[in-house]
Amino acid sequence: NAGVTQTPKFQVLKTGQSMTLQCAQDMNHEYMSWYRQDPGMGLRLIHYSVGAGITDQGEVPNGYNVSRSTTEDFPLRLLSAAPSQTSVYFCASSYDRDGLGKLFFGSGTQLSVL
Amino acid sequence: AQSVAQPEDQVNVAEGNPLTVKCTYSVSGNPYLFWYVQYPNRGLQFLLKYITGDNLVKGSYGFEAEFNKSQTSFHLKKPSALVSDSALYFCAVRPFMNRDDKIIFGKGTRLHILP
Numbered sequence: 001n002a003g004v005t006q007t008p009k010f011q012v013l014k015t016g017q018s019m020t021l022q023c024a025q026d027m028n029h030e031y032m033s034w035y036r037q038d039p040g041m042g043l044r045l046i047h048y049s050v051g052a053g054i055t056d057q058g059e060v061p062n063g064y065n066v067s068r069s070t071t072e073d074f075p076l077r078l079l080s081a082a083p084s085q086t087s088v089y090f091c092a093s094s095y096d097r098d099g100l101g102k103l104f105f106g107s108g109t110q111l112s113v114l
Numbered sequence: 115a116q117s118v119a120q121p122e123d124q125v126n127v128a129e130g131n132p133l134t135v136k137c138t139y140s141v142s143g144n145p146y147l148f149w150y151v152q153y154p155n156r157g158l159q160f161l162l163k164y165i166t167g168d169n170l171v172k173g174s175y176g177f178e179a180e181f182n183k184s185q186t187s188f189h190l191k192k193p194s195a196l197v198s199d200s201a202l203y204f205c206a207v208r209p210f211m212n213r214d215d216k217i218i219f220g221k222g223t224r225l226h227i228l229p
Contacts, residue, residue: 004157035219040123040221041221042120042204042219042220042221042222043158043204043219043222044219045216045217045218048216058216059218090157090158092157092158102148102160102163103148103150103158103160103217104160105157105158105159106157107155107156107157108155108156108157
């Protein structure tokens with residue numbers, strides 16, 4: 001089983017550039033989310049979705065957009081990249097939209113903004 | 115506001131000794147509690163969770179965690195550490211009555227098992 005697939009694994013951007021981080025899951029999970037991981041900060045929730053067509057903000061949503069047109073895909077868009085967005089990004093999904101089930105994580109995208 | 119704290123940035127344990135990774139939380143109402151582990155260059159993996167019932171929860175790879183409501187703690191434990199247990203460990207919490215579906219993670223504790 002593929003589980004949660006994130007692409008790309010690595011990306012370097014210049015300030016002001018835009019890009020989309022892709023996330024797909026093949027487990028028919030309702031809940032999907034994006035986290036960023038920074039040293040000493042742990043994981044912080046950016047955006048999440050409890051089903052197709054439904055998205056909401058997490059702790060640190062500024063500078064990021066998401067959409068959920070299908071159950072499988074949950075892309076994260078950076079419209080104008082800033083150095084403060086240099087981080088490792090993880091997508092996660094869960095079969096339980098109430099959060100009682102375990103999260104399945106992708107392998108991460110390491111993003112550097114110069 | 116809900117929060118979770120991992121007071122130790124790093125824990126060093128000799129192989130074969132028992133290990134404890136600490137976690138305390140602050141939520142309104144009853145919590146759902148989780149532990150995750152992250153190996154180098156990998157995503158997080160689920161270890162165990164507490165929803166209700168027995169305060170001692172057993173999980174993957176021989177780990178267990180004890181829920182203590184009076185101390186608002188959920189410490190991760192293992193009776194005998196292995197070098198392969200060296201990794202970054204995250205505690206996470208979600209309030210029972212939270213309808214926002216958000217799971218909050220601690221900052222992580224790096225566990226070093228010394229041969």
